[in-house]
Amino acid sequence: MSQENHPLVRILPSALAEAQGDQPFVAIVRCREELCRWLRDPLPGLRWLQVEGILSDSDAWMEAAQSGSEGLLDLIMADPCSEFADLYKVVDISAVHDVRVTIQARPGLLKAVKLAAALRLPVRILPGQPSSDVLAELKQALDFYLHAPAVEAPVEFFHSCLANTQAAEAASLWMILEEDPVAYLQHDINGQAKLPRSDWFGSTESSPAQFVESHLQSLLEQGAECAACAWRQSCRGYFKWPDRTYSCEGIKDLFSAIQAASDEMARDLASCVLQTTNPT
Ligand code: SF4
Numbered sequence: 001m002s003q004e005n006h007p008l009v010r011i012l013p014s015a016l017a018e019a020q021g022d023q024p025f026v027a028i029v030r031c032r033e034e035l036c037r038w039l040r041d042p043l044p045g046l047r048w049l050q051v052e053g054i055l056s057d058s059d060a061w062m063e064a065a066q067s068g069s070e071g072l073l074d075l076i077m078a079d080p081c082s083e084f085a086d087l088y089k090v091v092d093i094s095a096v097h098d099v100r101v102t103i104q105a106r107p108g109l110l111k112a113v114k115l116a117a118a119l120r121l122p123v124r125i126l127p128g129q130p131s132s133d134v135l136a137e138l139k140q141a142l143d144f145y146l147h148a149p150a151v152e153a154p155v156e157f158f159h160s161c162l163a164n165t166q167a168a169e170a171a172s173l174w175m176i177l178e179e180d181p182v183a184y185l186q187h188d189i190n191g192q193a194k195l196p197r198s199d200w201f202g203s204t205e206s207s208p209a210q211f212v213e214s215h216l217q218s219l220l221e222q223g224a225e226c227a228a229c230a231w232r233q234s235c236r237g238y239f240k241w242p243d244r245t246y247s248c249e250g251i252k253d254l255f256s257a258i259q260a261a262s263d264e265m266a267r268d269l270a271s272c273v274l275q276t277t278n279p280t
Contacts, residue, residue: 006175006183009047014038016191020045026074026184028052032060039067039097048072055086065093072098074124081108087115094121105130110137113155114144122153126177127251128197129243135250142254146261158258161234165262170234174212177238181208198242212236219244231255 009024014034017027022044029035030052038049051073054060075090077083080103090099101116103109105127116123130138145155154160157176164170174180179196185208186194193208216237219226224240225248226232239251 008182009184011050011184011186012191013187013189016187016189017043017046026050030054032057032063035060036063036067039064039069039071042069042071046071048074050074050076052076052078055083055089058089061089061093065096067096070097072100074100074102077101077103077112078106079108080104080106080112084108084112084115087112087119087121090121091119094119100124102126104128105134105138107133107137109134110140110144113141114148117144117148117151117153117155120152123155124177125155125157126179127157127239129239129241129246130250132250135254139254139257142257142261161255161258162262164234165259166266172212172236173234173238174236179238181211196241215241 007024009026010020011026012020012028014027014029014037017025017038020043024047025043025045026047026049027034027038028050029038031054035049035051035054038046049071053076055075055077073090073093075087087101093099100122101112102124103112103116103126105125109125113123113125125138125141127138141155142158145151145158157173160171160176161173172180174196175183178184181193181195186196188194188199195211213236216226216232219237219240222244224237224244226235226237226240229235229248229252231252235251235255239248240246
């Protein structure tokens with residue numbers, strides 16, 4: 001997708017976000033005071049709040065639910081195994097603000113996805129480079145997303161990858177997951193730009209605008225398995241970052257399961273249309 005369609009959004013610690021004015025930005029909040037400050041008095045450029053490490057703070061959620069403003073909250077769940085039950089604490093605030101749950105793909109992922117779905121909250125799973133145990137949970141989460149009647153809100157990245165299978169031009173996984181620095185540029189506590197899942201933007205790396213394409217290009221030049229991968233159009237080397245030696249065998253199975261689900265839906269739809277046009 002072009003940058004014109006996705007104006008750059010800077011993702012910044014709360015204190016640095018104060019200087020953004022009406023430039024598009026996401027403020028990272030890590031305590032009750034920061035959360036309530038932005039809900040009380042947002043700047044014009046604020047797109048949403050990235051909430052880290054305070055999911056268990058019931059008082060923060062009670063206070064935030066009483067704030068008058070409307071806002072988007074992206075709740076980051078870094079350790080789903082220990083944090084998933086804390087989702088019950090945001091039930092009240094989800095009635096006042098739009099809430100999304102971002103879940104790092106770690107043990108406990110499946111329980112977190114199921115509870116978020118039961119609470120009707122949209123989900124973004126950040127898969128990173130999952131271990132075999134976590135891959136098994138990802139596959140179960142995909143199955144749950146595809147078949148459980150309780151699922152009403154989208155579960156990314158499954159949702160957009162499913163749409164990609166029917167689209168003329170596939171969206172890149174980096175963009176779907178809001179990790180492409182051309183559109184979502186993360187900053188550290190000193191205000192330095194950094195790459196996703198990395199603490200730095202080194203001099204050997206390309207510019208934010210070129211990062212994804214030059215990463216993929218260098219993988220292809222080095223003979224990585226991406227060259228023959230059927231999912232390269234949408235993945236664009238996502239699972240080879242930061243460790244280029246990561247094996248994608250399990251990831252390809254996951255993509256294949258998404259494709260199979262899409263094919264099945266297309267068959268069901270075709271048969272439905274046939275029955276409607278030819279009822280006898
Ligand atoms: S799934 Fe793996 S091999 Fe395929 S394009 Fe993505 S990173 Fe490359």
